Amino acid sequence: MSTIKKRRISTADLCYIGVMSAISVVLSLTLKIPMAFLAPWLKLDLSFVPVMLTGFALGPVSGLIVLTITNVIHLFVSDSAMVGQLADFLLGLCFMLPASLIYRRQHTRRGALVGMLVGSACMIVGGILSNLYLLLPLYLGADYAQKLVNVGFSSVSNCVIAAVIPFNLIKGVVVSAVTFVLYKRLSRLLHRAQQKEGNRK
Numbered sequence: 476m477s478t479i480k481k482r483r484i485s486t487a488d489l490c491y492i493g494v495m496s497a498i499s500v501v502l503s504l505t506l507k508i509p510m511a512f513l514a515p516w517l518k519l520d521l522s523f524v525p526v527m528l529t530g531f532a533l534g535p536v537s538g539l540i541v542l543t544i545t546n547v548i549h550l551f552v553s554d555s556a557m558v559g560q561l562a563d564f565l566l567g568l569c570f571m572l573p574a575s576l577i578y579r580r581q582h583t584r585r586g587a588l589v590g591m592l593v594g595s596a597c598m599i600v601g602g603i604l605s606n607l608y609l610l611l612p613l614y615l616g617a618d619y620a621q622k623l624v625n626v627g628f629s630s631v632s633n634c635v636i637a638a639v640i641p642f643n644l645i646k647g648v649v650v651s652a653v654t655f656v657l658y659k660r661l662s663r664l665l666h667r668a669q670q671k672e673g674n675r676k
Contacts, residue, residue, distance in 0.1 A: 595647030
């Protein structure tokens with residue numbers, strides 16, 4: 476069984492976390508693709524990409540820091556009454572945590588792909604459970620079942636099957652593809668920065 480080496484966080488790591496947090500915030504606020512063909516309130520963004528890049532490069536704790544910073548900042552500029560941030564945090568955690576843990580133990584392209592596949596599956600399951608019992612009731616209010624009927628869904632379960640599952644599947648595929656393309660390039664830059672910092676000490 477492989478072992479995971481613990482190391483101190485470096486200045487390069489902190490800079491990487493800061494940059495990824497800033498990019499994640501910008502993506503969450505600006506690049507939103509409406510998914511009205513699934514549900515009126517669903518919008519696809521790429522804010523999970525920096526979270527995944529950080530989780531792969533520095534581990535799940537650093538990925539969690541980026542995810543938390545993004546949602547805390549977004550909380551102050553959003554009108555979703557915390558529900559959107561809660562959804563992003565829960566689903567981002569479901570996606571990033573298993574993916575980064577698997578990649579740390581199997582540090583290869585295959586490990587990255589398997590990690591993102593498992594992360595996507597966890598995000599879909601997390602989306603089902605959280606929307607059924609928490610997010611939809613919070614977002615739509617006490618009469619959420621009737622509101623769902625008003626926008627074309629016969630029930631909460633129908634909304635989850637017809638909208639939530641396809642949305643999270645699409646998001647998992649898109650985020651995984653972008654992360655897979657970008658990760659190795661960014662990891663090389665981070666590695667060089669870490670080496671330069673180590674040489675100065």
